[in-house]
Amino acid sequence: MIHNKPIVSPSFSYETLEETLDIKPKGAHLNIGIPKEIAFQENRIALTPDAVGVLVSNGHSVTIEHNAGEGAHYSDRDYSEAGARIVYERQEVYKCPILVKSAPVIEEELPLLQLNQLIISPLHLSLLKAELLQKMMEKRITAISFENLKDDSDSYPIVRSMSEIAGSAVMLIAARYLGSSDKGKGVLLGGISGIAPTKVIIIGAGIVGEYAARTAIALGASVKVFDNSVYRLKRLQNNIGHRLWTSVLEPRMLAKQLKTCEVAVGALSSEAGRTPVVVTEEMVSNMRTGSVIIDVSIDRGGCFETSEITTHESPIYTKYGIIHYCVPNIPSGFARTASQAISNVLMPLLLEAGEDGGFERMVWHNVHLRTGIYLFKGALTNFYLSERFHLKFTDLNLLIASQR
Secondary structure (H helix, E strand, O other): OOOOOOOOOOOOOOOOOOOOOOOOOOOOOOEEEEOOOOOOOOOOOOOOHHHHHHHHHOOOEEEEEOOOOHHHOOOHHHHHHOOOEEEOOHHHHHOOOEEEOOOOOOHHHHHHOOOOOEEEEOOOHHHOOHHHHHHHHHOOOEEEEOOOOOOOOOOOHHHHHHHHHHHHHHHHHHHHHHOHHHOOOOOOOOOOOOOOOOEEEEEOOOHHHHHHHHHHHHOOOEEEEEOOOHHHHHHHHHHHOOOOEEEOOOHHHHHHHHHOOOEEEEOOOOOOOOOOOOEOHHHHHOOOOOOEEEEHHHHHOOOEOOOOOOOOOOOEEEEOOEEEEOOOOHHHHHHHHHHHHHHHHHHHHHHHHHHOOOHHHHHHHOHHHHHHEEEEOOEEOOHHHHHHHOOOOOOHHHHHHHHO
16 A cells, blocks of 8 residues: 655745735825915916825825915815915925916016926916026926826816816806896896797807807707817717707808807817907897807907907906907816816826826826926927927927936
8 A cells, every 4th residue: 555645845944934025116205385376367276175185195295375275265274184284475385396386387486486396287378478488497397287288098187177167157157148137138048938949159069169068958058069170060969969050160151140149159279379260240240239259269369359358357348239258267267166177187196196206207107297298307398389489399208218
């Protein structure tokens, strides 16, 4: 009978060994500053108290200027309870290596900027000046713009959110100025049983146009959409889920429809430069008295010839008997919602940067972040800006490769 005895190697040990784990390199501690915006009509703040709480609990520090959240109805107490440090001296905030702003950098802020600082803010091409860019380049600043920041789906999340807010708000604004209390026609936007629905013309089938159309349809209005891109018109139809009256921008057809509408919305966007003017003064003069024009494109010059910039404090004026609402930065009028939308994008981005050991390391593998960078350590990496202001362009990918 053969016994199968286990063969034990003399060198074998039954002692337990310590478990070895792959440990990720320690992340960076981010020191983030949020100044109070002094730019015209800016009520938003780029990080909400909840977002600040998440950043602080992950080991980062946040410094906020006194009353920075006031416009969005967030108090200093909200932020201090979330773990932020409140400062009363403006210079203190600007000493932080990372600045997060809800308005573009303006000339008054240039002396406060530090060498090698990182700034996350909007860019607002229409207001940008070459001297401002040059000063930021001299200070070797790295700057990321809201407008060009992409996400994993290759879309622009902050621009999309702001466009959704503007599009939805447009119809609420129109409804207000059609009412008698604001010297409008006294017409209910939408309509009721037995009364023909109000007619809404939307020029532009982008995100603003889509959300304006959704809100108008929900209120019961008759909606007609114009755009020069048949693809955008098809996409809008598909997204809304039922057939709409749509047309390419043909001047005679547009003029005919404007004559009988109650609300006209300008929602054309422009990749670069000014929005084209598609509604002439003559077309406006032929519209019904008491109709409302809302030119969302005013941020980039406006698409109605009669459009002139107005403010949140004094938002309307009347020309040819037509009420014009031409306030730039409509989302700032809904500052709390807009702040939450911006914060939802920036907070995870800042967390990821911290985990990766800072933005410079993050740029290596996050290609979407690169699209948002227009200055990298003082080098201008946005080709459109270099062309427009005749400044030297440097390819960001080459810059990153040379850093290694």
